Structures are given as structure tokens and as C-alpha cells.
Amino acid sequence: MAETRLRVSRDRVLRAAVSLADAEGIDSVSMRRVAAELGVVPMALYKHVSDKDDLLGGMIDLLIAEYGETPAATDWRTAVRTRILAARSVLVRHPWARAVIETRRTRTAAVLGYLNEMTGLFLDGGFSADLTHHAMHALGHRVWGFSPEAFDDPDALPVPEDPDERAQMIEYVRATYPHILTVALYSAGDDVAGGRCDEDFEFSFTLDLLLDAFERLRDAGWSSRPQRASSPLRR
């Protein structure tokens, strides 16, 4: 009958991989598993994807497509801001994506397209090529090595139920990491463990800090040329 099994295509492979990652985490995205999801033998995937790296790259491209259109014709700042927040909301929807993106070494057309749009927003906003360049880098840098997730994962430092053990642990932390405790106590009220902080707030806090700084440099006619090695900021 007409029930010929749906042909596999690159797109179907990528979508299967993405929804598998969404459902069961990136670790369960193996060639074999994705193939199984499509009711097909592992090696069949290689007709549509050149290797696993290509698969991962394709998954990211799919997410970039989810970012949506660049908002038209507002001021540069809200344009950049909404664009970046849209991107973030996609990455939040697909928690595996951040780690994958950061390991990617090949620039696909989708990535370059996003990069191009972003660059355009700055240039159109009256930023010099020079400042635009550095601003883009600043948005990409993580100043320390540690990713924020490392500190927010609630499972990473379990707090004992038992009040005695709990007091003992707090005492230990007070002795060993007093400054951490100070900050933790503040942001959690009096509950050390409950201090799950508002990641969205942290994110836009950082974003606004940088956008403000960019704007200030632009208005001051900043340029990196005269003396590259010195501090970028007049004090």
C-alpha cells in the first residue's frame, strides 16, 4: 500500500537528534540511537550527515533558526538586547545546547549569518568597525573559566536534612570559605541552601552592564588605534 516508510532526510535526522537531546539529554544522542529513533540502521545516517560533528553542527543550526528574525528599525540597543535575549531563551529551552555550541569549531552558514546580523546592528547604531569588533568579542568572552551553571546546580553541594549535620556543615563552610558564606547568606536571606538565584536577572544584569559600557565608549569616540596596549578606558 501507500504506507512506504517516510524517507529519511538531513532535516529529519537533525530534528530527531534535537528532540532526542531535549527529551533525554545530549549524552543519549549517539548515531545508533538517533538512527533507532528513525527506524533505520545506524550507517544510514551517514548518507545525510558526514559525521557526528556535522550532526551536532546541524542541530545548532536548527536552534539558530529558532532565534527568529532580527527586529527591524528600532534603536540599536533594544535591537541588540532583544536579539540576544531571544537567543538566550532558545538556549534555555534546550539546556544541552550551550555546551554543544561552545565546542563547535566550524562556522556554519547559520552561525555566520547570525554573526553578520549582530555586527550590522552595531554598525547601523553608529559604532565604528573598530569598536564593533571589540564589542563583539566582549560579548563572547567569559572572564573566568567557570560557567555560571557550576555554581547554581543545586545537586552539587547537598545540604543535609538533619539540623545538627546542617549546623556542622555551616560551621565548616564558615571556617573554610567565609566570604562565600557571607554572599550566600545575603542572597538567600537566612537560608543557605535555598539561594537559587535568578539566572534571568543575572544575565540581563551582565548584558546591560556591557551595553552601557559600549554606548559610553561610542559616545566618547573611543578608538583602539593610538595605543593598543594601554587600558581601553580613559579614567
Next chain:
Amino acid sequence: MAETRLRVSRDRVLRAAVSLADAEGIDSVSMRRVAAELGVVPMALYKHVSDKDDLLGGMIDLLIAEYGETPAATDWRTAVRTRILAARSVLVRHPWARAVIETRRTRTAAVLGYLNEMTGLFLDGGFSADLTHHAMHALGHRVWGFSPEAFDDPDALPVPEDPDERAQMIEYVRATYPHILTVALYSAGDDVAGGRCDEDFEFSFTLDLLLDAFERLRDAGWSSRPQRASSPLRR
């Protein structure tokens, strides 16, 4: 004779792994390979390391030890700055480390110690616990997904030798990614490919931007409390 083979220890395992990663990249750090490097059978490692994750964590701890001491008794800003730049120079010396650090989910004592010191520098510099908390987050955030390496890897977008092909490629880029080209042409002079930019400059540019912003907020007596949802900056 006295030539009993040197006993394996946790420290020796970790050091072997680090120098292997330095020499041949993180991908060649497998349990089998590290064991071979020590002239020992793979399973022997498990007497000193609980699993591969523990091994990677231990490697990072070793690097954190390389960060050195917190500079004593200067103003907060140079203290933070030199501390972060010291950390960076370690990560530059061990190019595999950044990626490994970012996948770590468990906070070892070394990591917590570093975090604690860093926090202390802010608190001692007159920052509120509130602002310190957000500043630490800001230093940890990467605003976009893409890591800077993704754009600087010279192999990622090979430029043809042949002048004709080269011109054709530039034409293609001009049509497809005009804004990228604008910025690239600026920062490379007239050489599109040569535009390897000064990563150290980019890094301290970003760092100073953030430190400036923190200082400004501190001096303004900023607090996140009154209205958490709104912009952190008075305009």
C-alpha cells in the same frame, strides 16, 4: 636492586594526565593512555582516581594551584585584575583547560577556595554582598553562546592561495556577510585573512569594561533589592 619502579600516586596520575594533555591534546587523555604513560595497566589508575571525571577534576585542581597566591594588600581593582590575568595566563598555557573547566559540574575544594578568595577581594574592596554576588556572576557569564575561539581559529575558514579564487571568495563574503567583512577589513588592514586579533587585548578590554562598571555601581550605592526586575542601571 634498588630500582623498584616508582610508586604511582594520585599526584603522579594527575601530572601525567596534564602533561599528556599539554603535549597531545585532551582527546588523547584516556585512562588507557595515561596508564601507559606511567608504565602501568589501565585499571591501576582506579586505585588513585575514582573515575575519569575525578581525573579531569584533579587536573583542573592542579591548574588552579598554578594560579598562585592572591596578591596581598593593594586596592581591590588591581588585586582582582592581576588575579584574573594570572588565571588566564594559566589557561593560555594549557589550551585544553578552558573546555574541560566549563564542563565540570562538581566544585572541588580548589575551586571553592579560588571562588572564596575572589569574593573576599570584592568584599574587602567595599562592595556589598549583593553587588559582589552579581559581579561574580557577571564575570562568569558569556553573553552569547559562541566562544571567542570559534572566530579566531585560522583553520576554520581557509583563504585560498590563488588570487582569483581569493577575489571570488571575498566577493562571495561581501554579498553574503557584508557587515562581517566591514569589521574584518578594518581590523586586518587590507588583509582579510591576516586578521588574527590580539586576544590578550580583547580579554583585558572586556575585563576593564566590567571592572569599571562594578566600580561605578559600588560608588553609586547600587542595590538589586528595591525593584529586581528593572534595569540595574540608572540612566
Next chain:
DNA sequence: AGCCTAGGTGTACGTTGTATACCTGTCAAC
């Protein structure tokens, strides 16, 4: 002398990515 135990060994299993060779159904050209 006897034993405990920390540390090294050997074997084995399941899972991974992918090379290579093969088969098969569809469609264009004659």
C-alpha cells in the same frame, strides 16, 4: 610467623564512531 591491606594485574563487557562492501528501489534515457 602470620596476616592485613594498599596497590598493581588480567580479563571481560557493553558502547561508541565509522570504514567498507553490498543490496535495492526509483527514475531517465534509449
Next chain:
DNA sequence: GTTGACAGGTATACAACGTACACCTAGGCT
């Protein structure tokens, strides 16, 4: 309508991985 090419699915195989489990062995204690 037969043929042949070729895109797409299959089968088998291999090397490398992390690590569970059982075993052996050499020192240092009582």
C-alpha cells in the same frame, strides 16, 4: 519496456573507550 545509474538503506566489522570484577603480590604491622 528494458537498462543502467545512482541515491539511499543494510550488514558486518574494527578499534577505542570507560570500567566492573576477581585475582595476585609485596610490605609493614602485631
